[in-house]
Amino acid sequence: VMPLKFKPHGNPPSDSLTPESKATTHNNFYEFGTGKNDPANNSSHFQPLPWQLKVDGLVENEVTIDVEKILAMAAFEERIYRLRCVEAWSMVIPWVGLTLKQLLKDVKPLSGAKYLAFETLYDPEQFPGQENRRLGGGIDYPYREGLRLDEAYNDLTFMAFGMYGKTLPAQNGAPLRLVVPWKYGFKSIKSISRITFTDQMPQTTWNMLGPSEYGFYANVNPGVDHPRWTQKTERRIDDAGILGRTRIDTLMFNGYSEQVASMYKDLDLTRYY
């Protein structure tokens, strides 16, 4: 973890930030174990650099992005986003990075490209949860996620290389992760090694595990409950102590309706959850 240069966030939102110490010790990253503090505890040997991100599929130019070069050259900006986990807890995190659109500007999708499929690095030597099925929560790795093309190119869709002014810690998805703030946190795939443009809706990890509980879209929606718990409210992890009770109402599209609702105006969000 090292400091990064970036353009600070223009208008910080009114929500107070989640303390860095909480955002780096309460993580869902089953590659390092299913416990919330497993990722922080089991990732000290993780080597985020050197790192290559392969971009392929239905594009004019297949490219391999060298993350070290991006870290040295890119004009990063800071974005403070709410992160809403499907488990009904949330954080407010200052990310540092680029919009996905900027990162992929040289790629040029072909006209047939409708979706992007993302993959986390598959490396059981570095990810104990990929090696041990019990530790990794019974998931078939690599972890997979996907976005529709218009979602991927939305101005909010962000590729973070850092948080709290520094490069990402391993447990938060080093060296680069997606941040899709209007969707449940599991869409924001970590430690990405490959992005494939495709004409078919990609298979996604949680959807494969439980299709009746986790859809492809996974838009934050207080009107559609998870079958086993409510999504109407959430527990905000802020600077209150363990006895600080901060249950707040969950907002449609996590409060980003203005920027994203138009993409879904023809979609039945109860059916396509």
Added chain:
Amino acid sequence: MLSNAFLHRHSLWIRITLHWALLLPLVVSVFAIISSAWGGDPVQQLIHFYANWALNILVLCLVLAPLSRRFKRPALIAYRRLVGLYVAFYAFLHILAYLVLDLGLDWALAFEELVKRPYILVGALAFLILLALTLSSPQLVRRKMKRSWLKLHGFIYALSLLLPLHFWWSLKSGYIEPLVYLLILLGLVGLRTRQFKAWIGSFRS
């Protein structure tokens, strides 16, 4: 192996030791929170930790009778009540942590979850059983209840099924841990088939 005479003679010390041992998970949880050993937001960890200990102690409780039979130590049975009460104790802490720390004592929300979520309903049912077992555990109540006491306390067999089911259903992915508990608990019920059949039979009359 400790003799029956020893188990009787030092009953007070054994009880004190048992209390300390069974309170240890509570002490560990307090220290883990104070020292941030459970990460930035230990609420979920805390809820799961108490639930796990309720299950572990249920296993211990159910293993005492087969142990006492196998090693001919009837004196062991005397400690079953004490151990059983700690199952209820950790189940209570589990529910308390969920209601206070997770739901923030929002009773309307708690009620809605209870009605809508089958796994919470199963958990609540299991807790009602534990509560009934706890309230009827004093010797005085036991004597007053006569035969119906055994009938009521047979519901511990139901817990062996309900608690792993509640655990299994609550998980986002994976099933190995609840399956292990289920197999162990059903195995322990299997060791007392005669009593189990008698209990089932007590409802047909």
